[in-house]
Amino acid sequence: SYELTQPPSVSVSPGQTARITCSGDALPKKYAYWYQQKSGQAPVLVISEDNNRPSGIPERFSGSSSGTMATLTISGAQVEDEADYYCYSTDSSGNHWVFGGGTKLTVL
Amino acid sequence: QVQLQESGPGLVRPSETLSLTCTVSGGSISPYYWSWIRQPAGKGLEWIGRIYTSGSTNYNPSLKSRVTMSVDTSKNQFSLKLSSVTAADTAVYYCARDSVHNYSSGWYWYFDLWGRGTLVTVSS
16 A cells, blocks of 8 residues: 655754655655644645645745655744644555655644 | 534444534535545544545545445535444544646645544444
């Protein structure tokens, strides 16, 4: 079965840049999506199609993809950005959609 | 403003069938794709499956043998049934709306609207 691999945790100080990676064999050919999930809440889409930011998402959130790795970047991370972040994509067939294991971002 | 609300029993006995309904309010259920996603406590997200308002479905291969999804457009609702549950099926279950796009690299579904989630515990 297809898998997306994320680091379990990332920690930065407020104002620093946080980078969260997502590795998957099909990412060179398939888009990645990123969700933010704060404690006790439903996930929220923060990046679509590798690097598109939905309306209402702060400009400090950006995405990129190169080879088998997609990256979510939070430039000037804020305390309110503390959350779990999940990448989401599909295998090369486009039929098997999966989430990455999630990365806990700590900003302190 | 479209909102989703999950409903159903919070406790299900092992080996029985888990049944949940998602009610769409503030807008029409058609013509969209709708998904179920679950999350065990302290763990990651797992996509369970999706249904189109025509009734066509696509399930996660790892759950396909136990999952049935249906839609009732007259009630603006769609439903999930998961059979032969075990403790491993204990999770928060979310319903969500899919946004669909067709690019040169294929069709893409992602979740643009979520319910608040409902906890289902499998225990005797």
